[in-house]
Amino acid sequence: MVMLEAGLQPPRRGAIERLFALLLRLLAVVSLIAGLLYWARLVGIAGDGAFRFDLLAPHVRILYTAQAVIAPAAALGLWLTARWGVVLWVVATTAEIVAHGPLSDAFPARPGVALVGLVCLVVLALVAIATLLERRTAGRTGP
DSSP states (O other): HHHHHHOOOOOOOOOHHHHHHHHHHHHHHHHHHHHHHHHHHHTTTGGGGOOOOGGSOHHHHHHHHHHHHHHHHHHHHHTOOHHHHHHHHHHHHHHHHHTTTTTTTSSSOHHHHHHHHHHHHHHHHHHHHHHHHHHHHHHHOOO
């Protein structure tokens, strides 16, 4: 509001920066759905009750509970395009990749989750780098 009263215009966002915001919002929707699915598994609604909290091994309980809490919080941060949302999402996705990739013998087999998470991490990193380069060429360094 002050910027408009002073006659200043907010900096225009470039095409890659708008793409980055769109990607974050898309990841937010997916993360919210994933978090709700983790909750549905833990309370026995999804999976015919096979993934209820009291039936899981302790290490799976820890992962599923952490994902059920972190994924919706990350979704909020991603939707707001806040940096903390990206950090939470990266932590949650990395945990899923490790659990369902290298540690797949200790956790339920879900190789698709690990692969999709890895692809999303790479795409997010590439778009983030492209956004930084676009800001640098435009002479802006702020958020």
